[in-house]
Amino acid sequence: MNRTMVLMMAIAVFFCGVATDVAETLAPNGQEKQDKVSSPMVNNAWGNLYKFHQSRAHYRSGKTYLAWVGPDNHPYVSVYSHQKNEWSSHERVGTNLISPQDYHGNPSLLIDREGFLHVFYGGHNKKMRYSRSSKPLSNDDWQDYTSRLPYTESTYPQLFVMSDGTIYSFYRRKTHRGNWSYVTSKDNGST
Numbered sequence: 358m359n360r361t362m363v364l365m366m367a368i369a370v371f372f373c374g375v376a377t378d379v380a381e382t383l384a385p386n387g388q389e390k391q392d393k394v395s396s397p398m399v400n401n402a403w404g405n406l407y408k409f410h411q412s413r414a415h416y417r418s419g420k421t422y423l424a425w426v427g428p429d430n431h432p433y434v435s436v437y438s439h440q441k442n443e444w445s446s447h448e449r450v451g452t453n454l455i456s457p458q459d460y461h462g463n464p465s466l467l468i469d470r471e472g473f474l475h476v477f478y479g480g481h482n483k484k485m486r487y488s489r490s491s492k493p494l495s496n497d498d499w500q501d502y503t504s505r506l507p508y509t510e511s512t513y514p515q516l517f518v519m520s521d522g523t524i525y526s527f528y529r530r531k532t533h534r535g536n537w538s539y540v541t542s543k544d545n546g547s548t
Contacts, residue, residue, distance in 0.1 A: 413466040413516070418494060424450075424466035424476050430457040432464035432478040432488070436496050450499045451488040453479045467516035468494070469524060469545045477514035482532060485511045489546050502546055508538065 414423045420436050427433040430453045436445040455462045461481035468474055472493025479486040487506055491498040508530065515527040524546060527539045542548060 413464075415466060415468045417468055417472070420494070422466060422468060422474060422496070424464040424478075426453075426460075426463055429453075430455060430459070430462055432462075432476055432486075434464075434466065434474065434476060434496050445496055448496045448499070450476050451478065451486055451501060451503075453486065454483060455479055455481050461512050465514040465516045467518055467524065469518055470522045471545055473545050475516060475524065475546055477516060477526060477528075480510075480512035480514070480528070482510050482512065485514060485528060487546070505546065505548065507540060511535075511538075 414421055416422075419439050421439070423435050423437070425433055425435070427447070427449065432450050432453060433447050434450050435447045437443070438445070450464075453462050459481055462479040464476045464478035466474065466476050474490040474494070474496065476488045476499075477485055478488075484503065485506055485508065487502040488499045489502045490496065491500055508528070510531045511528040513529045517525045517527075519525065522543065522545070524542045525539055526541075527537060529535050530538050
């Protein structure tokens with residue numbers, strides 16, 4: 358097992374822990390643990406089945422943003438306010454075109470330097486889908502940016518933002534023996 362695979366597995370384990378243990382946090386005064394019992398956010402939701410595909414959670418400005426698969430395989434984003442100790446509404450951010458029985462369309466989430474939320478999902482030998490928040494750090498309104506993607510028949514999106522703001526989207530092309538490729542954007546996903 359190479360170092361990259363070990364690192365990706367460690368990150369996946371960390372983010373799974375963030376998503377499942379978010380209710381077990383310090384009280385707003387930062388001193389004692391909260392007595393709140395964790396309960397499921399929704400029924401029939403699931404995360405990631407593959408060690409090389411990252412489901413993502415990001416912390417920014419006192420909130421944790423979490424992308425996950427909801428009913429009928431569609432991508433959702435939820436926001437946890439650490440100050441209020443509560444989840445926002447769970448927003449569907451797009452329409453996944455793959456079958457609800459195909460578990461290869463997990464969403465990946467990225468927050469760019471300006472605060473826009475980017476979610477890539479779907480694919481699995483079909484066109485990857487892409488949604489972006491209309492406003493920075495907002496989960497209220499989403500725009501479909503799929504037409505801006507130059508590639509087709511892809512899956513397993515891996516998103517990264519560099520210190521200069523360049524967004525990298527790594528993905529596997531075509532079928533199970535497809536090559537890994539990437540595209541970049543220097544303007545927060547506009548092109």
